[in-house]
Amino acid sequence: MEPLTLGIVVMAAMLVVVVIGMPIGYALLGAGVIGYAVLSGPSQALTQIGLVLWDNGTNFLFIAVPLFILMGQIIFHSGLAEDIFALAQRGTRRLPGGLGVSTILASAGFGAVTGSSVAAVATMGNIAVPQMIKHGYSDKLAAASVASAATLAIIIPPSIPLVIYGVWSETSIGALFIAGIVPGIVLTIFYALTVMVQRRQYPPTSAIVDRLKQEDMPMSRLLVAALSIALIFLLVIGGIYVGIFTPTEASGVGVLGVFVISVVARRLTAEALRAALKETVRTTAAIFLILTGGVILSRFLVQTRLTDAVVSLVAGLDASPQAILIALALMYLLLGAIMDTFGMLILTLPLVLPITIAIGYDPIWTGIYLTVLMEIAMLTPPIGLNVFVLERVTGVPAQRVFAGVWPFVAASLLLVLILIYFPALATWLPQTMQ
Template sequence: MDITLIGFILVVAMLLMLTSGIWVALTLTGISIIGLQLIGNDSIGLLLGTSSWSAVTGWSLTALPLFIWMGEILFRTRLSQDLFEGLSPILSRFPGKLLHVNILSCGIFAAVSGSSAATAATIGRMTLPELSRRGYSDTMAIGTLAGSGTLGLLIPPSIILIVYGVSAEVSIARLFLAGVVPGLLLICLFMLFTAVWTILQGRKGQTADTETFTFGQKIQALKKLIPIVLLIGAVLGSIYQGIATPTEAAAFGVAGSFILSAVLGSFSIQGFIDSVAGAVKNSCMLGLILVGAHFLTLAMGFIGIPNELATWISTLGLSPFELILYLTVFFVVLGCFLDGISVIVLTTSVVLPMVTQANIDLLWFGIFLVLVVEMSQITPPVGFNLFVIQALTGKNILYVAKAALPFFFMIAVAIVLITVYPSIVLYLPTMMTS
């Protein structure tokens, strides 16, 4: 059978399965089986068994459930409240004042949760009611939270970077390093937009929040940030200094999270049980998706679709910039219907050969891919951050999407910057490994 016809059948089958509500992992496995059947391969059971084993036994993958568990533990502490109380006095003189607390709190919490939805939900529970009480614009409060919540995907330790690293066989430690500067860049862009918006709004951008703080009060507030800063430093610093692998650092993070939970007075037996249950549930879900993705990659190789696509792309004579432009549109559209991890595991087997053919660095591409997925997280109809914030606020999903739109464009600006200046992504990994 013609390979183009096989590809068309597989795309239709995938869309039918996804729209009918079949799990992503089972969809991946299902279209792999269909593809192998179409080329007459009768070793499906053997291939599924071997690919499943290799998908879940990689040492680098052991960091995934540990980082998820760390986030689950901290999700049940009073960390978000301490972040708000610690950052509020420091940001009281910035244009936009406490709107920046949303951005920085999400940035800090992202460095210990690794999850976009968990970041938006945890910080939003604390900041949105307080910002509303103080008279801040609902649109900007929701927009800053929606945009900044996506930082959980990029700022290490990021769960989605671990998934990409395993799928693309790229060093997870180097990916973590590569995500630092783009993450800080996004925080700066979000804060810059918020400050400019406040200044341009003039009186309309002002609030009844006139609370001022003395220098001593600001120093006292900073003390509340010490525990989380120490935890972030211990986890990420041990990786960057070569003291620990990502898996060992994740284990340190879990232990540190328990200590932090006890120090904050949030530890309880029920909380421990809930954190274990949450970590097991999410880890099993991701593990099953990775099994399906690994089987799909193997099936695609047997069918020959990735090589055929890569050859076709090369005949188009696209420059790397043109390829990146087309892939940006493709991933944003795909992300409108799938969550970020599903986008990555569904496409890496097909897209990576094209990227390699175009001589695009896979390390750089991983960060680019996460940024594009961040854009899709605040794009309807299936932007998960939009659903999280809708649940928190009760606002219409289109209202939340409209509030998040400026931050969608800020992420687009970051993509342009890393495309024009790849060193934004590659500088730290190159410097630390040289």
């Protein structure tokens, strides 16, 4: 069999097994190993497994992944996220849909100290959805607001997907983090406006409930939470921006900072720390398997020249760069319906990154573009990881959540179009780094 034909067959077979339910990590690893075994022999396939495991396991940059996950888990299990929500709630209570807006802002604040969307949706789902339903929001709008806002955690730095992208593409993770700040702020504003517009559809009496004085936490406790989040964000992202820390060093400093704040505030118990460590190990192992399988598969695709063939095909199209990027965005919407976001990222990078470079877009811009598309995939059916996590946490049926996320998906797609036609939105800030 010709190498190019073999590459197409392996890719098609891998998509089939993903559709029928095989976990993406195993599918990527199996496709890469089997493809290598057919192309170059079993010994070469086994050699690739050893090389990739060693390369990933000893990669200094990859250390940032479990540390950033641990940051979010400590914030979650120590209860500091509840204080963030209470503070945002106090500041937005006079706005129409103020409770929903506070959910968006609190999720953005939580995203500023963790890179995990799943942690964000589990945390804010427990805190915000019951409050929103209690104060007159439909379960559809309440749950959709939380599921959508949680995706901000992977665009606002630090971001686990951006770390994975940076490791795989050999792009500066620090520059990627800085590039995510402005699009993250823009998307936060879009989501807040989306909630406010939908909230106006309700009778005025429901909106008044948002302004009712709720049971307040002591202001001193809220200020501690606000200052803690601001301090950690400035320490981690500010340190990267001015060149004091590498992203990996910043992740260690961030974990230490969150740990000290939680201990001093007497919010971190031994049981909470144990739960945070356990979840960190579990999540990191899943990501590591996906990354390992994806690297082996990408190396196999290079050997078959499938990547070169796809890039040449796209480069030969009589279409503008913007039209090509819009077509890629549609492709990601379809892929998001059959696989999880990390698998989708690793699977497509060998093909998509060369295409975006060939049509004149910066690799840093590509990382932000793909991350926003990953956000959309976390909301859309039938997989929609955030939606199903929220269903387990709150009991709101997934069908109701899916029905409510489309205005937020539209807001995200608007950001995608802005990024395509105004790429400087993501690239100008990294250019100011020292």
